Amino acid sequence: MSSSLLLNLDKTLFQALSPPLFSISNARIFLPCRRSGVGVVGFKPRASRDGFEAEALPESKTKKKSRSNGGSSKKIIFFGSAPPPLSEERGGGAGNGSGKPAPEGSSWVFLRRAFKRALAVLSNLPLAIGEMFFIAALMALGTVIDQGEAPDYYFQKYPEENPVLGFITWRWVLALGFDHMFTSPVFLGMLILLAASLMACTYTTQIPIVKVARRWSFMQSAETIRKMNFADSLPRASIQDLGIILMGSGYEVFLKGPSLYAFKGMAGRFAPIGVHLAMLLIMTGGTLSAAGSFKGSVTVPQGLNFVIGDVMNPNGFLSFPSESFNTEVHVNRFYMDYYDSGEVSQFYTDLSLFSLDGKELLRKTIRVNDPLRYGGITIYQTDWSFSALQITKNGEGPFNLAMAPLQLNGDKKLFGTILPTGDPDSPNVKGISMLARDLQSIVLYDQEGKFAGVRRPSSKLPIEIDGTRIVIEDAIGSTGLDLKTDPGVPVVYAGFGALMLTTCMSYFSHSQIWALQDGTTVTVGGKTNRAKLEFQDELNRLLDKVPELVAVDQNSNG
Amino acid sequence: MIFTTLEHILTHISFSIISIVITIHLMTLLAHEILELRDSSEKGMIATFFSITGLLVSRWIFSGHFPLSNLYESLIFLSCGFSITHMICKIGNYKNDLSTITTPSTIFTQGFATSGFLTEMHQFEILVPALQSQWLMMHVSMMLLSYAALLCGSLLSVALLVITFRKNIDIFCKGKGKNFLILIKSFLFGEIKYLNEKRSIFENTSFLSFRNYYKYQLTQRLDFLSYRVISLGFTFLTIGILCGAVWANEAWGSYWNWDPKETWAFITWIIFAIYLHTRTSQSLQGTNSALVASIGFLIIWICYFGINLLGIGLHSYGSFILTST
Numbered sequence: 001m002s003s004s005l006l007l008n009l010d011k012t013l014f015q016a017l018s019p020p021l022f023s024i025s026n027a028r029i030f031l032p033c034r035r036s037g038v039g040v041v042g043f044k045p046r047a048s049r050d051g052f053e054a055e056a057l058p059e060s061k062t063k064k065k066s067r068s069n070g071g072s073s074k075k076i077i078f079f080g081s082a083p084p085p086l087s088e089e090r091g092g093g094a095g096n097g098s099g100k101p102a103p104e105g106s107s108w109v110f111l112r113r114a115f116k117r118a119l120a121v122l123s124n125l126p127l128a129i130g131e132m133f134f135i136a137a138l139m140a141l142g143t144v145i146d147q148g149e150a151p152d153y154y155f156q157k158y159p160e161e162n163p164v165l166g167f168i169t170w171r172w173v174l175a176l177g178f179d180h181m182f183t184s185p186v187f188l189g190m191l192i193l194l195a196a197s198l199m200a201c202t203y204t205t206q207i208p209i210v211k212v213a214r215r216w217s218f219m220q221s222a223e224t225i226r227k228m229n230f231a232d233s234l235p236r237a238s239i240q241d242l243g244i245i246l247m248g249s250g251y252e253v254f255l256k257g258p259s260l261y262a263f264k265g266m267a268g269r270f271a272p273i274g275v276h277l278a279m280l281l282i283m284t285g286g287t288l289s290a291a292g293s294f295k296g297s298v299t300v301p302q303g304l305n306f307v308i309g310d311v312m313n314p315n316g317f318l319s320f321p322s323e324s325f326n327t328e329v330h331v332n333r334f335y336m337d338y339y340d341s342g343e344v345s346q347f348y349t350d351l352s353l354f355s356l357d358g359k360e361l362l363r364k365t366i367r368v369n370d371p372l373r374y375g376g377i378t379i380y381q382t383d384w385s386f387s388a389l390q391i392t393k394n395g396e397g398p399f400n401l402a403m404a405p406l407q408l409n410g411d412k413k414l415f416g417t418i419l420p421t422g423d424p425d426s427p428n429v430k431g432i433s434m435l436a437r438d439l440q441s442i443v444l445y446d447q448e449g450k451f452a453g454v455r456r457p458s459s460k461l462p463i464e465i466d467g468t469r470i471v472i473e474d475a476i477g478s479t480g481l482d483l484k485t486d487p488g489v490p491v492v493y494a495g496f497g498a499l500m501l502t503t504c505m506s507y508f509s510h511s512q513i514w515a516l517q518d519g520t521t522v523t524v525g526g527k528t529n530r531a532k533l534e535f536q537d538e539l540n541r542l543l544d545k546v547p548e549l550v551a552v553d554q555n556s557n558g
Numbered sequence: 559m560i561f562t563t564l565e566h567i568l569t570h571i572s573f574s575i576i577s578i579v580i581t582i583h584l585m586t587l588l589a590h591e592i593l594e595l596r597d598s599s600e601k602g603m604i605a606t607f608f609s610i611t612g613l614l615v616s617r618w619i620f621s622g623h624f625p626l627s628n629l630y631e632s633l634i635f636l637s638c639g640f641s642i643t644h645m646i647c648k649i650g651n652y653k654n655d656l657s658t659i660t661t662p663s664t665i666f667t668q669g670f671a672t673s674g675f676l677t678e679m680h681q682f683e684i685l686v687p688a689l690q691s692q693w694l695m696m697h698v699s700m701m702l703l704s705y706a707a708l709l710c711g712s713l714l715s716v717a718l719l720v721i722t723f724r725k726n727i728d729i730f731c732k733g734k735g736k737n738f739l740i741l742i743k744s745f746l747f748g749e750i751k752y753l754n755e756k757r758s759i760f761e762n763t764s765f766l767s768f769r770n771y772y773k774y775q776l777t778q779r780l781d782f783l784s785y786r787v788i789s790l791g792f793t794f795l796t797i798g799i800l801c802g803a804v805w806a807n808e809a810w811g812s813y814w815n816w817d818p819k820e821t822w823a824f825i826t827w828i829i830f831a832i833y834l835h836t837r838t839s840q841s842l843q844g845t846n847s848a849l850v851a852s853i854g855f856l857i858i859w860i861c862y863f864g865i866n867l868l869g870i871g872l873h874s875y876g877s878f879i880l881t882s883t
Contacts, residue, residue: 368687503796
């Protein structure tokens with residue numbers, strides 16, 4: 001390996017190659033184009049391909065000559081002093097097993113064997129594909145079956161007398177835990193199996209492939225080069241020119257004597273390993289989230305406060321409360337923004353955090369898409385409700401009337417309250433009803449239920465209903481907050497970042513090119529793992545650029 | 559008012575240009591390929607791209623938010639995505655294979671979007687609070703780009719399957735009117751272009767072996783091309799899903815909620831991950847992987863339309879039934 005030379009554009013090639021192969025220094029004329037129209041597509045039907053290649057090449061004699069030389073190509077290798085570069089680090093992963101003898105006895109050997117066998121089974125590609133299909137099917141089923149309902153719901157929806165698709169009854173659904181698919185043992189078990197497959201595949205398949213790909217392997221026989229997916233031979237060309245041209249288009253070029261090896265896009269080989277590791281990282285993070293998070297949700301009227309620790313519920317066995325749970329949250333203000341059409345454009349809650357001794361730690365106005373984060377706790381704006389209506393009745397008050405949510409079909413909200421008129425203790429209380437869709441406007445109805453008017457809380461405009469003079473002073477909303485701590489998020493985000501990066505890198509194609517100078521003919525072969533069409537086009541284009549040698553001095557030194 | 563006129567003009571321009579492009583494609587199918595025509599169809603694709611982009615940009619300016627808040631806008635963006643896919647793959651210096659997929663896809667999505675069926679959606683939508691985030695741009699545009707690329711790629715795979723399937727049929731009906739059959743098929747799959755190109759080279763070889771070799775080459779090209787386009791779409795899909803997860807962690811309180819749309823996006827991801835894995839093994843390549851990609855084609859449509867039609871889950875905006883969260 002030491003004798004192989006990495007070509008650098010600023011280094012002159014001919015100095016580096018101490019015994020020059022041919023006396024090419026001044027016998028060369030650069031032609032802009034090598035030969036036109038020999039963009040031969042390298043596909044498999046060898047017979048036909050060779051057929052028209054021969055047609056296309058004008059000098060079939062040159063070709064023949066190179067063929068005959070190809071047979072005895074071993075003699076033409078001038079720099080045989082260097083050992084064949086690459087076969088020494090054979091079997092990094094595979095050699096492990098036999099490398100260390102196991103003195104502990106048969107159980108150890110058995111374990112080791114079982115482990116190897118498990119690895120082999122798990123890294124089996126069809127198995128992994130089957131696992132992925134199965135997981136996809138389970139997830140699809142999870143969206144078809146309504147999740148998280150009470151058992152009665154499934155008794156009705158999947159009755160035993162009339163099974164869906166002939167066999168799906170509630171017994172199946174409940175026994176397999178498909179009413180909570182994404183936490184069911186079947187699904188989680190499949191995920192674990194998939195994770196095991198990921199690890200096994202990375203260890204037994206991907207890493208060895210990369211190890212092989214990383215080696216610089218020169219090819220010493222024109223026959224093997226010709227057997228590549230893409231192969232071509234250039235009569236009257238020099239391998240150095242080819243090297244320079246390849247370097248110019250981003251290849252790493254290695255040249256040793258008459259043989260050349262070039263590659264590009266090694267990242268495309270590493271990236272799939274990265275994808276697998278990132279997936280594992282995300283799975284780890286997800287497990288951490290499931291096991292160690294706290295969740296809570298609370299509806300707080302404006303002006304009130306709560307302690308974080310009181311509303312948080314542990315999610316899993318690793319959920320440990322943190323210091324910051326002893327923090328008091330005060331809702332300073334809750335308000336909404338509206339579009340001109342009257343629809344809500346945004347919800348805002350002005351929150352203050354106080355330590356238990358009453359010191360203000362943080363104040364922030366949160367909204368949807370902009371949560372508050374403090375000490376590992378995140379507070380989200382998720383919901384709202386109408387807490388109370390503050391009115392004055394005939395100049396008395398103000399009274400607070402609690403607003404009750406009214407059931408409506410659809411997801412529009414409606415709140416209502418009643419202001420009793422007359423004796424509140426009598427059996428049939430009558431009163432003034434007030435309804436509101438949002439905090440903006442209140443609709444009032446009189447005792448008979450007839451529409452009386454609309455008032456905005458901000459206007460302070462009095463309204464007379466059945467001799468009662470009512471002023472709506474204020475509408476007090478309550479904010480719906482979700483709280484959570486999630487120790488898995490940093491891990492998951494790291495996994496996300498890695499996954500994005502490695503998937504992008506996986507788009508690169510690892511291309512390898514081998515070439516062998518054989519007399520005046522250069523045989524070029526190459527392969528790539530992804531972009532096969534682009535590779536062919538690119539290589540055809542590059543080979544067209546290789547200058548033709550005119551009047552080569554045939555008395556080469558070798 | 560001025561905006562409506564502008565929108566009309568732009569949609570009509572893009573629609574008519576793309577119709578012309580398709581006509582050119584059909585003409586090149588029937589007649590010898592004329593180089594200028596192909597050039598002009600390329601230019602037509604670029605012009606279409608610019609007028610669709612102009613439409614989206616004008617919507618953006620007039621509505622004040624990123625134009626991806628309802629189905630109409632997302633369909634327009636999808637057709638824009640098709641033309642982007644087309645142009646990206648042109649950079650990769652392919653021959654004309656992909657344009658037979660991208661141009662009809664563009665015109666169909668655009669036609670569907672501008673058809674009378676969705677007219678009431680042409681107005682601007684107000685953005686519900688959950689959508690008011692910078693992530694909207696990143697997440698939704700990435701998802702739609704990935705849909706466009708994946709749809710193109712899986713359609714190529716479907717074409718591959720059809721061709722392979724027809725080849726098998728052909729073996730059974732050997733002998734009767736073969737040349738005619740071949741000609742028909744050539745017309746069907748746009749093979750005549752290559753037929754013209756390669757005729758000179760193959761003059762000496764027998765017709766039968768030429769046909770097999772040619773067909774082999776075509777399926778290979780389709781195979782490679784669909785692999786490439788699907789890899790591109792997969793990259794976009796990954797970025798789109800992950801951006802969505804980060805956004806969900808900002809807006810909904812968790813990066814993954816097993817919401818139906820999320821779940822189906824993940825299923826799509828898994829299906830195309832399976833496709834990419836089938837490509838790594840020699841024995842599963844070709845027809846098998848094309849089969850997986852065809853399944854993926856259906857799954858994308860379920861993910862894009864099906865879930866919204868059902869109107870379940872948190873992703874209820876941008877559907878036929880317009881509701882706010």
